[in-house]
Amino acid sequence: MRIDNLQYANWSPKIFAQMREGGVDAVHVTIAYHENFRETVLNIEQWNQWFDVHSDLIMMGRSASDVDIARQTGRTAIFFGLQNPSPIEDDIGLVDILHTLGVRFMQLTYNNQSLLATGCYESSDTGITRMGKQVIQQMNRVGLVIDMSHSADRSTIEAADLSTRPIAITHANPHDWSPALRNKKDDVIRAVTSNGGMLGFSMYPHHLKDKSACTLASFCEMIARTASKFGVEHLGIGSDLCQDQPDSIVEWMRMGRWSKKTDYGEGSASLPGFPAMPEWFNDNRDFGNVENGLRKVGMNSVEVAGIMGGNWYKFYENNFTPGS
């Protein structure tokens, strides 16, 4: 079983077909960065059309059992996620509504301060806000997973502690391997995994050691080390694959509508756009490379199967349905 727990591609039948070629049974796709509620619904409408037109390749995913159905019918189950809480606006009632519409992950922040928590690019981290505490409770209740990939350290640790259900960092790597602002320090990873949460490893070059030049061996050795430290069952893939996107999209991710000044995010004036992917991971057909790489660094087949999809599957089973 292969599950990629974060992609934001310029979706096309080509990419859906590559998911099938790569044996990818489920993908958590980002459906909103800075969109408000109505705009997010428009994005869901677009996905409904894709599910309709490309029903031979993809299907809507709502629960772990949909991954099984996708496998049995030779398709990829698509699970919705939000990289920012902007779709709930200032209205906690929208948590329930968006879960009903199929949303299964929501970041409490993108890079900036949100109504709920602090993003990793802010200079000061206030932790979880008053509204954030209420929203965490509501997300726990309906089965909408808290994702802290772009959040600041204190906010992430507080979210892991406040949440009564496991949370996730869907796409990031350990900071001590590659000290990007978006990568996570040990105490942050520990707070998440020790509460049953998951870390998805990113293959976005700005999160990799040596960026686009990162070797597969270095990536897989890092995964093996992280497994020894935090437990292999808490680890999976969240590739952050942004295939075929024009550079205007990375500008939208970074700047949304909040800034009138160029913000380069993890890039720079000399590298403002999407960086080149590492040569061993260009698209959905390359998950076999990662699987082989993990075996080569000595992980056994059970461990590899867990990281490639089994661990996310178990997480889906326990965290997408209403709780108490």
Add this chain to the structure above:
Amino acid sequence: MRIDNLQYANWSPKIFAQMREGGVDAVHVTIAYHENFRETVLNIEQWNQWFDVHSDLIMMGRSASDVDIARQTGRTAIFFGLQNPSPIEDDIGLVDILHTLGVRFMQLTYNNQSLLATGCYESSDTGITRMGKQVIQQMNRVGLVIDMSHSADRSTIEAADLSTRPIAITHANPHDWSPALRNKKDDVIRAVTSNGGMLGFSMYPHHLKDKSACTLASFCEMIARTASKFGVEHLGIGSDLCQDQPDSIVEWMRMGRWSKKTDYGEGSASLPGFPAMPEWFNDNRDFGNVENGLRKVGMNSVEVAGIMGGNWYKFYENNFTPGS
């Protein structure tokens, strides 16, 4: 089994408790008149809160089997409906979204011309519009029932013919019994019922012979006559009960935001507000009166059971799930 297929009360625990006292297993409630999509979602959020706080009395209804669950657990299943297509704005993708959020009935018009069809107060009836034809197809597809209670004759007949699934007039009475603009002529009722559709009898005084003074016997004799003419299996109740609503609400129903001039609708300058209910039907506790009245005019127990709820139940079974 008792099902009331149209109410728009000023909802309160008192009314939910009266539904239980009256043995009402399911109610189709109006959640929007002139609201846009976002406002309709706010109304759903309000219902989510009521489902939460009053979970001993009511539950959300999505399919016929929820009526069974409600009966087994001593609650009333609440099904959502729209009296106007304003919640889908000019966006056909919202048909699917609103069905996912639980909406099961949508009127193609309120009293005025809509983007889809002509309302019964317009002087000229253009029938189903270009968008209307597409929306009917989409409603058929997802399992959202077309309701023509407030639509003009030609539009209603065309909708019944264009729709590949049965449609409904959820709340109205025969025009030859009480010639209100909102009541339906025989050819309209025939178009709906001969295609497997349903007519729900209204107890809103403006739709009754002699209005608030209408007798139970007259109402029940009219039902018996309608049953002989069109088949008892196509008939049910759609009381149009607007309990505890202030007169500002009937103004909202009639005028929404479309007029700067007072529109009295079925009322008049001398009777601008909600009319008094007939003495035999004041609230949900009075369905027993109607049931007794139907027996007194000679209907047998199978026929009475069908009208009081069984016919709507069968209709729910066949029309709330996706079609081809």
